[in-house]
Amino acid sequence: MVISNASSSAGEAVYSTFSSRYVREELPRYRMPSGSIPKEAAYQIISDELMLDGNPRLNLASFVTTWMEPECGKLMMDSVNKNYVDMDEYPVTTELQNRCVNMIAHLFNAPIGEDETAIGVSTVGSSEAIMLAGLAFKRKWANKMKEQGKPCDKPNIVTGANVQVCWEKFARYFEVELKEVKLTEGYYVMDPKKAVEMVDENTICVAAILGSTLTGEYEDVKLLNDLLVAKNKETGWDVPIHVDAASGGFIAPFLQPELEWDFRLPLVKSINVSGHKYGLVYPGVGWVIWRSKADLPDELIFHINYLGTDQPTFTLNFSKGASQIIAQYYQLIRLGFEGYKHIMENCKLNAAVLKEGIDATGRFDVLSKADGVPLVAIRLKDSTNFSVFDISENLRRFGWIVPAYTMPADAEHVAVLRIVIREDFNRSLAQRLLTDINKIVGELDAHAVHAIKLSTAAAAEGASKSTVDAVTEAFKGLAGNKKAGVC
Numbered sequence: 001m002v003i004s005n006a007s008s009s010a011g012e013a014v015y016s017t018f019s020s021r022y023v024r025e026e027l028p029r030y031r032m033p034s035g036s037i038p039k040e041a042a043y044q045i046i047s048d049e050l051m052l053d054g055n056p057r058l059n060l061a062s063f064v065t066t067w068m069e070p071e072c073g074k075l076m077m078d079s080v081n082k083n084y085v086d087m088d089e090y091p092v093t094t095e096l097q098n099r100c101v102n103m104i105a106h107l108f109n110a111p112i113g114e115d116e117t118a119i120g121v122s123t124v125g126s127s128e129a130i131m132l133a134g135l136a137f138k139r140k141w142a143n144k145m146k147e148q149g150k151p152c153d154k155p156n157i158v159t160g161a162n163v164q165v166c167w168e169k170f171a172r173y174f175e176v177e178l179k180e181v182k183l184t185e186g187y188y189v190m191d192p193k194k195a196v197e198m199v200d201e202n203t204i205c206v207a208a209i210l211g212s213t214l215t216g217e218y219e220d221v222k223l224l225n226d227l228l229v230a231k232n233k234e235t236g237w238d239v240p241i242h243v244d245a246a247s248g249g250f251i252a253p254f255l256q257p258e259l260e261w262d263f264r265l266p267l268v269k270s271i272n273v274s275g276h277k278y279g280l281v282y283p284g285v286g287w288v289i290w291r292s293k294a295d296l297p298d299e300l301i302f303h304i305n306y307l308g309t310d311q312p313t314f315t316l317n318f319s320k321g322a323s324q325i326i327a328q329y330y331q332l333i334r335l336g337f338e339g340y341k342h343i344m345e346n347c348k349l350n351a352a353v354l355k356e357g358i359d360a361t362g363r364f365d366v367l368s369k370a371d372g373v374p375l376v377a378i379r380l381k382d383s384t385n386f387s388v389f390d391i392s393e394n395l396r397r398f399g400w401i402v403p404a405y406t407m408p409a410d411a412e413h414v415a416v417l418r419i420v421i422r423e424d425f426n427r428s429l430a431q432r433l434l435t436d437i438n439k440i441v442g443e444l445d446a447h448a449v450h451a452i453k454l455s456t457a458a459a460a461e462g463a464s465k466s467t468v469d470a471v472t473e474a475f476k477g478l479a480g481n482k483k484a485g486v487c
Contacts, residue, residue, distance in 0.1 A: 067424035082322035120289035126246035127166035129272035129288035160190025161408040192224035211248030216373030249273030254341040285324035347374035385448035
């Protein structure tokens with residue numbers, strides 16, 4: 001990297017604040033540069049490249065929080081240099097984490113007293129939370145099988161084919177068979193009856209999703225619990241349930257408090273939720289809560305003392321930032337139940353407005369449900385001339401990031417657009433998105449008509465040319481057979 005070092009008439013070095021005046025070569029990609037550059041230039045260089053990223057506020061593919069109040073952002077910056085694992089050095093931060101665990105456990109109706117400490121931990125997201133919950137299930141199942149003198153080398157988990165990829169990671173990394181209930185067209189979540197049929201003695205748990213990534217729909221955890229209770233009673237097994245509430249865990253308690261999906265159901269032993277989704281915190285923070293201490297085997301908890309005191313820890317990683325945990329506590333006490341309820345109601349209303357506008361086009365079928373995660377999942381009624389993938393690609397021209405994807409097995413032929421509604425997606429943005437979708441569909445229609453005209457013209461020209469060629473050949477034949485004579 002060559003740095004320009006212009007001098008003023010006084011001989012002093014003149015450093016421009018714009019990076020292009022410093023950098024005369026391609027930026028380093030593989031090796032650290034040999035020399036240093038001014039901090040302003042380093043900032044400008046990186047800032048310039050980041051301009052090419054998508055706008056997070058227009059990223060409707062993601063459930064992850066993209067806006068927080070400035071006061072919470074300041075708290076995060078004030079604590080960005082704190083390593084959460086240093087519990088003895090940062091005891092207040094540890095206390096704030098414990099308060100969050102207690103509040104979330106009560107939100108999920110854990111069977112604990114008013115002043116009783118809940119069992120749970122913060123994580124870097126729901127993926128780590130699911131790994132920890134899965135390890136607890138696997139160890140508890142293995143211990144039980146060993147006590148009964150049975151082999152414990154073939155554990156399995158039953159899920160729907162609509163699970164997030166972190167479940168597949170857990171199964172592969174920790175050698176657990178993943179038994180998936182296949183989807184069908186029109187039913188894009190796990191069927192509890194089929195799931196229970198797949199359960200056997202080696203099933204460490206059945207995983208239900210409160211808010212499918214594909215359509216936002218809640219799976220019927222109550223029915224799953226009832227069917228599994230009956231099967232356990234019939235077989236003598238003790239197969240539990242884990243609820244993956246990554247998206248729905250901070251929605252259902254506020255919008256559908258009567259819905260039974262949590263620790264009110266006896267077989268639900270652990271629940272994960274993403275604080276950085278509808279918990280309204282920047283990434284990344286997640287939470288996993290256990291029903292009771294008995295559901296988290298002691299041998300999975302490590303005790304360390306080289307940071308000053310005895311500290312229990314149950315995580316996949318060691319060091320992690322404390323700022324997201326502090327931000328979660330801010331949101332819980334700042335918003336309270338009433339504030340979260342208001343925000344979730346607003347998200348639901350904006351999703352309804354968007355759905356109504358999309359219905360009005362007459363071009364799409366809506367696959368998402370009204371009672372679920374606030375999103376709109378749609379498919380084209382007729383994809384003869386263009387697909388949802390074409391719409392997704394064209395929306396990027398206007399800055400929108402809207403994913404298109406196909407459903408998992410056995411509904412792979414269904415292609416979908418999904419629009420996630422977050423707190424910072426307002427009514428005017430919904431109207432703007434509808435305008436852009438209508439514009440794109442109109443352009444794609446026109447392009448398809450033009451392509452058909454060109455194709456028809458080409459085919460007609462080809463047919464005409466073939467006729468002329470045939471007549472020409474016939475005349476040549478006649479001429480060839482004609483005998484030469486005097487004119």
